[in-house]
Amino acid sequence: MIDGKLPDGFRLRPESMLCFDIYATHHAVGQVYQPLLSELGLTYPQYLVMIILWEKDGQTVGQLGDRLDLASSTLTPLIKRLESQGLVTRKRDTADERKVRVHLSQAGIALQHDASHVPGCVAEAFGLTMEQFTQMHEMLGQVRRSLKTHADSEAA
DSSP states (O other), rough: OBBBOOOOOOOGGGOHHHHHHHHHHHHHHHHHHHHHHTTTTTTTTHHHHHHHHSSSSSHHHHHHHHTTOOOHHHHHHHHHHHHHHTTTEEOOOSSSSSSSEEEEEEHHHHHHTTTTTTTHHHHHHTTTTTTHHHHHHHHHHHHHHHHHHHHHHOOO
């Protein structure tokens, strides 16, 4: 489809829709992650939070939400579950009490080692060369940014 026009003879079927390809791929990727993360006691969104905290501990809920494009109303229950698992602690920011900072516990820090095999297992499951993997990553990032820009402009 170019300029909003479908090619002649086009029939609307899931197999011909890019959005279905993305949806089905998302599901397939989830099936690869699920057993790996289940061993760690994490869901995929929890894993993403942990990755960000392993990169830089003590981030605010707002910073985490910005990185993951999640609202605090979605993120807060997720972080509370991580806290109940003993992986993180939440504390009010001393400089601005409206902000809540999330810190790794010792168990959360230790979990990074236990999770170190996950990226390699997932990358292997993709069955792509490193060049293909990099190209797909870049293209999906471009598509995501374009879709977000479009949605933001439609909302305005």
